[in-house]
Amino acid sequence: MTDLYQRLGGAPAVDAAVDRFYRRMLADERVAHFFDDTDMDGQIQKQKAFLTMAFGGPHNYSGRDMRSAHAPLLAKGLDDSHVDIVVAHLGGTLKELGVDDSTIGEVAAIAESVRNDVLSR
């Protein structure tokens, strides 16, 4: 796992991706409302956490942490379609940064592995 993180470029790669990724989320009206009324600086920090996790980097989030972080979003209608959108924007961001398709596939697989926790299933 950490091998993937190294190949992607580690923490600097997260920094390079975070604005692009978050701008895509805010510009997509299908998911932007999940980020309403939240402080942007704090959100950028959370998005870095998300990217570090998806890039296979070091973190200590448990499945339970993912459930509680996303539970308020379930009440706002979070479902599989939104996870698909997030995974697609993640891939789009990496493509813009010149990452190859098979590596993007590895990242998408990590994000997929959290799907059930994010949706509290």
Added chain:
Amino acid sequence: MGELHYRGEPVAFETGESALDALERADLGPKGVCRAGLCGACLVRVRAGDVPERARQGLAPRMVAQGAAFACCLVGPGPFDLVDLGDAGTCQATIEVLETIGRDVVRVGLRTEMPLDFRPGQYVVLERADGIERSYSIASLPSDAHVELHVRRTPGGALSPWFFDAGALGQSVRLRGPLGTCCYEPGRPDQALVLAGAGTGLAPLLGILRDALAHGHRGPIDLYHGARDEGGLYYRAELGALARAHQNLTVHGCVLAEPAVDRTLRTLGLGDAVLADRSTLEGTRVFLCGDGTLVKSLKRRFFLAGAASRDLLSDPFELSPKPARVAGA
């Protein structure tokens, strides 16, 4: 056994564990989520101690300048002396100047008992003798004779109307701070700067502007001051004089109601004016101050227009005293 202090009190601390582990065990302050220097929930201010690079990985320079670090990455034995991010000292001050500078705006000049070690753009929490406290941004530079505030009258407000009453002159108040990270960082002198604010949002912007000029900032600087109507703008002459003295500075007055007197004003909202003047904000450093709702919506809009999150600095005037907040990148 390690050594850890939090808010001035000793906390049991083992070698090899993190400061966050120790604080959680003692049921004090921050709770962690990710424990890997990511989520930002455990950010603290380090007053003393050797901070490993990992504990500041990815934090904006303005956060580092404030002493911020992830408590989950501060590993024993220490020693570490930690306080909350928003924690700051206090000092007494005397109100020595009260001058009306605009419709319902008064300039308050404070003489502090000790020099206040602030950076232009920061704010203080001002407490009157009866215990009522509100936040106000500093409009002056540390080299000025007074710590200056611009206070707008909130009709019926608990504190602000007091400054419009001559009885406040000579009164003693308590200041907590300085707080806030909306400041000019030297180092990229050719970058384009945009400063935008409504009403007394001009106060911190004026400090930031003068600080940038004092640092010899060479890139173009555009200051946008907005108000509902032209009577709500102030310091037009002072800003005009600054612009004449500095070739790279342009001042824009923006109002929503058609101006009757000053035809140089633009009838545009702040966000529209800023975006009418450039096709992208990519590479531009942006400072946003004033009314909280306006600042937050402009911040999002300007981020979508290409401004980098690290280059979007803001000081939202929330209505109630502001708690310490996570402000990551």
